[in-house]
Amino acid sequence: xxxxxxxxxxxxxxxxxxxxxxxxxxxxxxxxxxxxxxxxxxxxxxxxxxxxxxxxxxxxxxxxxxxxxxxxxxxxxxxxxxxxxxxxxxxxxxxxxxxxxxxxxxxxxxxxxxxxxxxxxxxxxxxxxxxxxxxxxxxxxxxxxxxxxxxxxxxxxxxxxxxxxxxxxxxxxxxxxxxxxxxxxxxxxxxxxxxxxxxxxxxxxxxxxxxxxxxxxxxxxxxxxxxxxxxxxxxxxxxxxxx
Amino acid sequence: xxxxxxxxxxxxxxxxxxxxxxxxxxxxxxxxxxxxxxxxxxxxxxxxxxxxxxxxxxxxxxxxxxxxxxxxxxxxxxxxxxxxxxxxxxxxxxxxxxxxxxxxxxxxxxxxxxxxxxxxxxxxxxxxxxxxxxxxxxxxxxxxxxxxxxxxxxxxxxxxxxxxxxxxxxxxxxxxxxxxxxxxxxxxxxxxxxxxxxxxxxxxxxxxxxxxxxxxxxxxxxxxxxxxxxxxxxxxxxxxxxx
Numbered sequence: 447x448x449x450x451x452x453x454x455x456x457x458x459x460x461x462x463x464x465x466x467x468x469x470x471x472x473x474x475x476x477x478x479x480x481x482x483x484x485x486x487x488x489x490x491x492x493x494x495x496x497x498x499x500x501x502x503x504x505x506x507x508x509x510x511x512x513x514x515x516x517x518x519x520x521x522x523x524x525x526x527x528x529x530x531x532x533x534x535x536x537x538x539x540x541x542x543x544x545x546x547x548x549x550x551x552x553x554x555x556x557x558x559x560x561x562x563x564x565x566x567x568x569x570x571x572x573x574x575x576x577x578x579x580x581x582x583x584x585x586x587x588x589x590x591x592x593x594x595x596x597x598x599x600x601x602x603x604x605x606x607x608x609x610x611x612x613x614x615x616x617x618x619x620x621x622x623x624x625x626x627x628x629x630x631x632x633x634x635x636x637x638x639x640x641x642x643x644x645x646x647x648x649x650x651x652x653x654x655x656x657x658x659x660x661x662x663x664x665x666x667x668x669x670x671x672x673x674x675x676x677x678x679x680x681x682x683x684x685x686x687x688x689x
Numbered sequence: 690x691x692x693x694x695x696x697x698x699x700x701x702x703x704x705x706x707x708x709x710x711x712x713x714x715x716x717x718x719x720x721x722x723x724x725x726x727x728x729x730x731x732x733x734x735x736x737x738x739x740x741x742x743x744x745x746x747x748x749x750x751x752x753x754x755x756x757x758x759x760x761x762x763x764x765x766x767x768x769x770x771x772x773x774x775x776x777x778x779x780x781x782x783x784x785x786x787x788x789x790x791x792x793x794x795x796x797x798x799x800x801x802x803x804x805x806x807x808x809x810x811x812x813x814x815x816x817x818x819x820x821x822x823x824x825x826x827x828x829x830x831x832x833x834x835x836x837x838x839x840x841x842x843x844x845x846x847x848x849x850x851x852x853x854x855x856x857x858x859x860x861x862x863x864x865x866x867x868x869x870x871x872x873x874x875x876x877x878x879x880x881x882x883x884x885x886x887x888x889x890x891x892x893x894x895x896x897x898x899x900x901x902x903x904x905x906x907x908x909x910x911x912x913x914x915x916x917x918x919x920x921x922x923x924x925x926x927x928x929x930x931x932x
Contacts, residue, residue: 603871604919606874608923628846631849632846668926675925679918683918684910685857
């Protein structure tokens, strides 16, 4: 399984992904699920993937190759005139990769994958898309300002409650790490390290990026502190009165 | 879908269930998913059900009928010498009901259901069981002091973090309502009203029981207050420092 979140803030875009993949519970590996393409001064795109690893690696490799040698039939996302067109290219690529494997007689669901795409191209706003295995996609807006893919349920309540569009990057990282910690505590197939990328709107360059490692002292503080913070929060609510 | 939680506290057992059932998103009804059997001074048993409504209603009806006219082949849970034996009777009944429907050629998963059983029989301790559709079951212990059935993921993080065996019933109700509220906010197929039963250990009588209705002012306070409480809790954690 996987857990990735992409979030639209007033000051930019925030991405975080875990790195655990597994084929069965005793075959666990670490793979990067977040990828960037940056043309400084022109565009920044970040992609996060969940689902069949062979499918998502194939999609990323195809996008990479086309960036080096695009042609008319197979356009490069680095040449796309808008984020919307980039989302179409990635969605078509994803659908094609799944269709190719399915043609050999396997069920499509076995090769399924979902992708979050976010970024900005000069002349346009920051945009965030959720791309489905069927090759269609939706865009984040004011009502739905973030997307989650993978094991999303455990970490969702805190996002729904605490997300604010005017958060700072520092606050967004704190919120995401709490959401990831809740997921981690409940599902063995989501694991550290976590990759992140904080893209500042209108900067057109790769933003703060990095990896939260297993021994990260800040994550340890958040993880330990959150349990106490939750208990304190609970005690601030009035108790139930037995009739 | 459904959401039910059964919890072992030092002072007794706590049960809460939602009441929404649906066959498709536009066919929603309210059904009781919590049932009690009490023989004052001797035993108290509470059952909560999740899964196919025809299956769970059949199980409850069969148990009820046997309580009125038990025989050797079909023992009544009111005659069971221990909670363990009661769990076996319910588990066998559940398995039989599912097997009967499956015999007509349908897949077993379509008729599947899961049951939480908790209670106490004179001479024994309070016990809590999770009964699977296959007819086997597990018991709660110090390491796993509560069971959830149905749509359990959204409401789990707060239970994992805030459960304490020495909680009062009032505190447990507050915790459960926060857990139910998180689930409600995320899944349309879990809905108010909620039924609850608070069984006091060694009382051998039905405890505080009731229903949290849609307009319940305490639930409204918890639901509104929890969002603010979570945000406050989050701000008490140190923020991330960008490198």
